[in-house]
Amino acid sequence: MRESGTVEETSRPAARLDIVIVGAGFAGLYMLHRARALGLSVRVFEAAGDVGGTWYWNRYPGARCDVESMEYSYQFDEALQQEWRWSERFATQPEILRYANHVADRFDLRKDIQFDTRVVGATYDEPMWRVRTDKGEEVSAQFLVMATGCLSCANRPEIKGLDSFAGPVYHTGEWPHEEPDFAGKRVGVIGTGSSAIQSIPILAERARMLTVFQRTANYTVPAKNAPLDPDFVARIKADYPAFRARNSLQINAFGSNLPRSSIPARELSPAERRAALEARWEYGGLFFLGAFGDLLLDQAANDEAAEFVRERIRGSVKDPGVARLLSPGQIIGCKRLCVDTGYYATFNRPNVRLVDISASGIDEITPQGVRVNGASHELDALVFATGFDAMTGTLLRIDIRGRDGKTLQDAWRAGPRTYLGLSVAGFPNLFLITGPGSPSVLTNMIVSIEQHVNWIADCIAYLGQHGRATIEAQPAAQEAWVEHVGAVADRTLYPMCNSWYVGANIPGKTRVFMPLLGFPPYVEKCDEVAAKGYEGFECR
Numbered sequence: 001m002r003e004s005g006t007v008e009e010t011s012r013p014a015a016r017l018d019i020v021i022v023g024a025g026f027a028g029l030y031m032l033h034r035a036r037a038l039g040l041s042v043r044v045f046e047a048a049g050d051v052g053g054t055w056y057w058n059r060y061p062g063a064r065c066d067v068e069s070m071e072y073s074y075q076f077d078e079a080l081q082q083e084w085r086w087s088e089r090f091a092t093q094p095e096i097l098r099y100a101n102h103v104a105d106r107f108d109l110r111k112d113i114q115f116d117t118r119v120v121g122a123t124y125d126e127p128m129w130r131v132r133t134d135k136g137e138e139v140s141a142q143f144l145v146m147a148t149g150c151l152s153c154a155n156r157p158e159i160k161g162l163d164s165f166a167g168p169v170y171h172t173g174e175w176p177h178e179e180p181d182f183a184g185k186r187v188g189v190i191g192t193g194s195s196a197i198q199s200i201p202i203l204a205e206r207a208r209m210l211t212v213f214q215r216t217a218n219y220t221v222p223a224k225n226a227p228l229d230p231d232f233v234a235r236i237k238a239d240y241p242a243f244r245a246r247n248s249l250q251i252n253a254f255g256s257n258l259p260r261s262s263i264p265a266r267e268l269s270p271a272e273r274r275a276a277l278e279a280r281w282e283y284g285g286l287f288f289l290g291a292f293g294d295l296l297l298d299q300a301a302n303d304e305a306a307e308f309v310r311e312r313i314r315g316s317v318k319d320p321g322v323a324r325l326l327s328p329g330q331i332i333g334c335k336r337l338c339v340d341t342g343y344y345a346t347f348n349r350p351n352v353r354l355v356d357i358s359a360s361g362i363d364e365i366t367p368q369g370v371r372v373n374g375a376s377h378e379l380d381a382l383v384f385a386t387g388f389d390a391m392t393g394t395l396l397r398i399d400i401r402g403r404d405g406k407t408l409q410d411a412w413r414a415g416p417r418t419y420l421g422l423s424v425a426g427f428p429n430l431f432l433i434t435g436p437g438s439p440s441v442l443t444n445m446i447v448s449i450e451q452h453v454n455w456i457a458d459c460i461a462y463l464g465q466h467g468r469a470t471i472e473a474q475p476a477a478q479e480a481w482v483e484h485v486g487a488v489a490d491r492t493l494y495p496m497c498n499s500w501y502v503g504a505n506i507p508g509k510t511r512v513f514m515p516l517l518g519f520p521p522y523v524e525k526c527d528e529v530a531a532k533g534y535e536g537f538e539c540r
């Protein structure tokens with residue numbers, strides 16, 4: 001664990017570096033490791049007090065990953081993946097954070113990371129980036145890598161009267177280090193996305209009364225979490241690289257061992273379709289969406305899977321009115337599918353109440369609680385489980401200025417525009433890790449992170465070897481890429497929901513489907529671009 005030393009750090013003289021990395025989550029940590037191996041001088045700035053990113057901030061009860069632990073980890077170092085032991089099928093936040101700390105210690109990464117320091121601005125002053133922090137410090141660097149995360153900007157909706165609330169207010173994405181004591185308290189949860197669905201069953205056990213304010217019901221499938229079977233672990237570890245390689249060939253870069261079907265629903269009999277859905281439900285986890293090959297392509301196939309889940313909700317929730325409210329109507333999977341342990345059954349508890357805010361929203365927050373449709377719900381504590389300004393929020397909060405002073409905000413006014421999700425025209429030597437326009441949030445993100453970091457590190461090495469100082473996306477290549485990302489999405493049901501994938505959870509955000517579906521063809525394209533001497537980029 002690190003020792004605090006920010007006073008000393010902030011009095012460092014302005015530095016001239018090869019590379020600045022913003023963020024010390026899984027992306028920033030690995031980028032730092034690769035940058036060092038290239039012999040580059042490097043500094044990482046991290047707003048948090050320690051490493052881990054998502055897993056540093058999201059300490060809410062029940063937080064865990066829903067990609068299986070044996071896959072949700074780095075693959076760049078065989079010894080690392082052999083030595084680390086996960087305890088459960090889906091790892092908890094504390095365990096993932098321990099893993100991030102282990103990696104930081106094992107590769108001695110902390111000494112180049114400046115914690116408790118937020119980057120507030122970066123200006124391209126040819127040929128260097130000038131990077132400014134909230135500590136008033138400025139450093140310059142040839143390359144700037146944004147490892148700032150896709151889900152790192154907490155969304156706090158503006159609700160009338162919020163500041164007047166007399167009790168504590170929490171956000172799942174910025175959970176305090178000291179666990180709040182909810183015993184004997186009346187707790188309100190605003191939001192019913194993934195973080196809410198993970199935390200509500202546990203909060204219900206801790207609080208005297210739990211009131212859940214729901215705007216949109218979401219689909220969730222049971223995790224069927226369990227301790228990891230040592231035989232399964234041994235089989236994977238016997239040839240971890242081959243397991244990783246098979247996973248990288250999956251559309252979402254995970255789950256080669258999971259029951260995914262390529263058969264379209266219409267080619268199955270009703271009994272076979274039913275059996276396919278039941279088997280995935282029993283298996284647990286995100287691979288419910290793999291029941292049919294066309295579940296996210298064909299409306300009828302999707303309708304059948306959605307109705308199956310609604311039937312399960314009716315089977316779990318005793319009060320038919322509550323079951324109806326909890327039943328989503330939208331396409332299943334086009335909003336991020338959630339994975340839970342005991343979510344629906346929690347609503348059978350006498351201390352849990354569901355309040356529908358779909359029609360009228362919340363009137364206001366008062367010192368005593370939340371008012372909906374004129375009715376007061378008295379609360380002692382309030383939890384916002386309202387997610388994130390995903391994919392672009394964190395980047396757009398930084399004053400990033402490229403060539404001729406053009407801001408990223410201006411460049412992305414009509415939605416994010418990138419080449420390969422890695423680079424932005426007009427912003428030379430700026431790299432985004434898992435940026436919009438790359439598979440990112442539709443994949444096992446650690447796999448996507450490693451692929452991006454490797455590509456960026458190789459690119460920087462290439463520039464050095466070829467005596468080039470800058471690389472910049474060509475506008476035409478970027479336009480073609482933006483079109484491609486949209487066209488891929490339009491062949492699916494994904495863009496049809498008001499999801500955070502399209503920015504619909506943030507008022508005023510331009511609606512564009514931001515991630516790219518399909519990991520293997522994407523990797524092929526990135527490799528091809530590099531092999532052709534960085535086709536679509538200008539290298540000078």
Ligand SMILES: Cc1cc2nc3c(=O)[nH]c(=O)nc-3n(C[C@H](O)[C@H](O)[C@H](O)COP(=O)(O)OP(=O)(O)OC[C@H]3O[C@@H](n4cnc5c(N)ncnc54)[C@H](O)[C@@H]3O)c2cc1C
Nearest residue numbers: 023025026027047053054065066067118119148149444445
């Ligand atoms: C609750 C939750 C569950 C998830 N579960 C899964 C899962 O099961 N599978 C999966 O693949 N993915 C999951 N994710 C996505 C997860 O974000 C990624 O898997 C991964 O951890 C991202 O790593 P990262 O380093 O790219 O970004 P992050 O972990 O978000 O790290 C970014 C870091 O950058 C820092 N930062 C941002 N802006 C600045 C700034 N201006 N100055 C300084 N520092 C800054 C932040 O403080 C943060 O520490 C989940 C996300 C959440 C929120």
